[in-house]
Amino acid sequence: xxxxxxxxxxxxxxxxxxxxxxxxxxxxxxxxxxxxxxxxxxxxxxxxxxxxxxxxxxxxxxxxxxxxxxxxxxxxxxxxxxxxxxxxxxxxxxxxxxxxxxxxxxxxxxxxxxxxxxxxxxxxxxxxxxxxxxxxxxxxxxxxxxxxxxxxxxxxxxxxxxxxxxxxxxxxxxxxxxxxxxxxxxxxxxxxxxxxxxxxxxxxxxxxxxxxxxxxxxxxxxxxxxxxxxxxxxxxxxxxxxxxxxxxxxxxxxxxxxxx
Amino acid sequence: xxxxxxxxxxxxxxxxxxxxxxxxxxxxxxxxxxxxxxxxxxxxxxxxxxxxxxxxxxxxxxxxxxxxxxxxxxxxxxxxxxxxxxxxxxxxxxxxxxxxxxxxxxxxxxxxxxxxxxxxxxxxxxxxxxxxxxxxxxxxxxxxxxxxxxxxxxxxxxxxxxxxxxxxxxxxxxxxxxxxxxxxxxxxxxxxxxxxxxxxxxxxxxxxxxxxxxxxxxxxxxxxxxxxxxxxxxxxxxxxxxxxxx
Numbered sequence: 001x002x003x004x005x006x007x008x009x010x011x012x013x014x015x016x017x018x019x020x021x022x023x024x025x026x027x028x029x030x031x032x033x034x035x036x037x038x039x040x041x042x043x044x045x046x047x048x049x050x051x052x053x054x055x056x057x058x059x060x061x062x063x064x065x066x067x068x069x070x071x072x073x074x075x076x077x078x079x080x081x082x083x084x085x086x087x088x089x090x091x092x093x094x095x096x097x098x099x100x101x102x103x104x105x106x107x108x109x110x111x112x113x114x115x116x117x118x119x120x121x122x123x124x125x126x127x128x129x130x131x132x133x134x135x136x137x138x139x140x141x142x143x144x145x146x147x148x149x150x151x152x153x154x155x156x157x158x159x160x161x162x163x164x165x166x167x168x169x170x171x172x173x174x175x176x177x178x179x180x181x182x183x184x185x186x187x188x189x190x191x192x193x194x195x196x197x198x199x200x201x202x203x204x205x206x207x208x209x210x211x212x213x214x215x216x217x218x219x220x221x222x223x224x225x226x227x228x229x230x231x232x233x234x235x236x237x238x239x240x241x242x243x244x245x246x247x248x249x250x251x252x253x254x255x256x257x258x259x260x
Numbered sequence: 261x262x263x264x265x266x267x268x269x270x271x272x273x274x275x276x277x278x279x280x281x282x283x284x285x286x287x288x289x290x291x292x293x294x295x296x297x298x299x300x301x302x303x304x305x306x307x308x309x310x311x312x313x314x315x316x317x318x319x320x321x322x323x324x325x326x327x328x329x330x331x332x333x334x335x336x337x338x339x340x341x342x343x344x345x346x347x348x349x350x351x352x353x354x355x356x357x358x359x360x361x362x363x364x365x366x367x368x369x370x371x372x373x374x375x376x377x378x379x380x381x382x383x384x385x386x387x388x389x390x391x392x393x394x395x396x397x398x399x400x401x402x403x404x405x406x407x408x409x410x411x412x413x414x415x416x417x418x419x420x421x422x423x424x425x426x427x428x429x430x431x432x433x434x435x436x437x438x439x440x441x442x443x444x445x446x447x448x449x450x451x452x453x454x455x456x457x458x459x460x461x462x463x464x465x466x467x468x469x470x471x472x473x474x475x476x477x478x479x480x481x482x483x484x485x486x487x488x489x490x491x492x493x494x495x496x497x498x499x500x501x502x503x504x505x506x
Contacts, residue, residue, distance in 0.1 A: 156352075158350055158352040159352060161348070161352065162346075162348060162352035162353075163354075163366075164315070165313055165315065165341055165344070165345075165415075166342070166345075166365075166366035166370060166414070166415070166418060167338045167341045167342030167343075167418065168370055169338055172369050172370075181354075181355065
């Protein structure tokens with residue numbers, strides 16, 4: 001009898017262990033281990049060290065451009081998203097035009113357009129970073145508008161009706177009832193678009209902004225070591241996007257707490 | 261309940277594609293009256309109720325609430341709605357707000373009450389519906405019956421002149437129906453004007469002054485509950501009652 005009981009306990013303990021193993025994010029463990037390995041071998045190689053120390057300035061600019069563009073795109077996207085669900089024909093038409101036209105044009109074309117057409121017109125053509133931010137936020141604003149629209153439309157109609165039946169105006173019901181729920185619901189896609197924008201910020205290398213990709217091009221041209229330089233570039237991008245993805249997951253987790 | 265008419269519905273029609281949801285309906289509700297609307301599904305009873313606070317816009321006809329024409333320009337619609345409380349089948353509490361905030365939000369935003377004043381009103385009403393201990397809870401933490409009682413408190417916080425109930429117990433488990441009906445019966449006893457779309461016969465017998473039977477977008481017959489249930493005049497009514505009373 002005693003033997004049977006300890007067998008049961010042993011099995012239980014094993015089951016508990018395997019349950020623990022199931023909750024481990026294995027992809028992350030592998031990526032972190034591989035990343036540490038790659039970083040270690042890079043740091044023990046002088047050519048990689050040189051490349052990385054040169055590229056690190058580009059990381060700062062990449063992050064700056066991405067963060068600023070994303071914040072502006074959030075504002076643009078929210079306004080356009082609200083326009084897309086508006087029953088006002090004029091507002092709705094303008095918002096739809098913006099979304100459909102911008103989504104149909106490659107981001108690279110928008111960036112070139114911003115720098116060589118719009119910037120001279122505004123007199124800012126000596127600041128390519130400004131052009132880049134302008135183009136990225138304008139382009140991503142259209143994507144985010146659709147995310148916001150989908151979020152707003154995903155809120156049950158009864159919520160708006162309940163708010164309106166209490167005498168709240170359209171604006172009040174949007175602000176206090178619909179948007180807070182919609183934004184919580186679209187946090188994951190918003191986060192994904194931030195990761196996507198960080199990668200697409202490499203496109204502004206086309207207008208001579210010395211962000212990560214552009215510095216990679218310069219360094220590769222100088223050292224003729226395309227392989228190692230772009231390994232380093234890819235490594236740095238991957239580090240940035242992985243940190244962001246983890247942040248997005250965390251946001252997802254805390255925003256789903258207390259939800260029905 | 262011998263007051264003047266607080267809700268006047270005149271020749272209201274509403275069409276959804278080919279379906280005639282409301283067909284030239286006229287109906288008056290007196291101040292203090294408790295009216296129940298019954299009828300088979302698709303008879304237009306919910307549509308009629310929703311026309312009263314303009315959640316549905318009639319194709320033709322007039323709806324007047326407390327002297328204000330509801331059908332016209334948008335300017336007055338929020339003012340009318342603030343005077344007409346509504347309780348929904350699926351509660352429609354705001355899931356991102358606590359019970360307290362659910363009850364306070366419209367008081368502050370629409371009635372311009374201070375936070376303290378709104379909280380005092382909310383506490384009184386939660387006592388009244390019997391769940392004062394749930395004040396800091398979130399809707400997802402409440403049972404269906406509790407959610408519906410909070411929804412009633414939320415509507416009452418606006419101090420409405422009329423309360424509309426759109427099948428308030430249809431989404432509830434049987435053992436929770438009574439707690440909601442008790443609150444409604446109390447409300448009726450206090451003299452609140454109520455229009456209730458529901459098939460709860462208990463409520464009809466205990467609280468309703470008049471029962472209206474609708475079918476196919478029309479009012480077939482109406483009268484005091486004892487007459488309508490005891491001696492229905494129309495075949496359509498008899499058939500319906502025989503089905504729901506078993």
